[in-house]
Amino acid sequence: MPESKLQVKLLTGTPNPVSLIYAAFRQCYSPGFAGDLWPRLVNGDVSRDEQAGFIAKVLESGHDSPIEHVSYSFAVQGVSRALTHQLVRHRIASYSQQSQRYVDESGFEYVLPPAIARIPEARKRYEDFMSMTGQAYRDLKAILQEHGRGKKANEDARFVLPQAAESKIVITMNCRSLIHFFELRCCERAQWEIRKMAWKMLKLLSTELPVIFQLAGPRCRRLGYCPEGEKFTCGKMPLQP
Template structure:
């Protein structure tokens, strides 16, 4: 998995502090911006977090580029609907040798791993045969790969770029950094959290699974490791 931030709102913490301050200040915008020193920004952001005033953090956004993840992950990712997504298309890109993700629990068992890999080989063979057959029947290459792609498994590797604002990211981390999240999207969420903390540590200081700032919302389905989670994301 390769995750990077390709763009983000410049001076994100200053932007959020300024937008929030505007809600409570009679000062004109130019004067307000001039007063936003690093110390003032830090103090106001701390107050903002304590107040639970979340709407100002929507002014800041981050664009991620992700490679080496499965279609299974991307199907989960796009459920976070307040975001913008661009994904490598299997309708326009012919996959002469598709790459795939092997789940760790399968990878550590040699027999299961071999079964899994053989299925991937068979999937590629089926795809190729469908493409050749459809082209031979008079379909264009685009039309052929558009139908042949149905043979690919969820394990098929994909590339995706997406943009989320900071408030959406906070919600994303609450759900996907949780120990009960599926392993691949949890790994993505943890890596994304590391990256945004480097850019805006005050905004994401308390970001992470829901149990960091309260009780576990999973009730009887809790992982039972709330203390370890709090120490990890601390």
């Protein structure tokens, strides 16, 4: 079984995201109707720079709920089941994950932790185990099929698969949830694999919608200090005053 490689692809996002967020903010503070304002926004009567500037000013006040109207969808592959178990704890999101019940895992790929990869004897032991696990999966699947389980053999054989087994998943989150996700998962205290994925997602969005994501990242980036306390700080930012 080969080692998998992380890939993150932005599939799609809400059309006219800046205009939509601007219209939502304006609706909060204006007696007018956002539906009447909308054609002027998408036709450019109000410039994109003006819209973005207004959004940035309101966000500075802490009012950020209107950014929930915009969402983005990502396709991710080359991640472990260990990562996806962490990921789905972010509940204001939608997930569609590759099923081990229906997908044959006879030649499953796996994620190799860097700390193991750096130590030759650890890497060999790890890769030997993955090979043994793959053989066990194939043996169990064949035995189950011989005893009448047919296509359902996958759902029982999968119980031997490790957390390292590679998975593919589609993720959709709104902007507010994404910012919260980045605050937690871009932090140095986050587990290395989900942190790597989070930074790749953020890099894509920083280009796609900079008015919202150019300052996103770990909480210390927004706060200007580390909120984790002396025991947990990575030392890159001063502690909370």
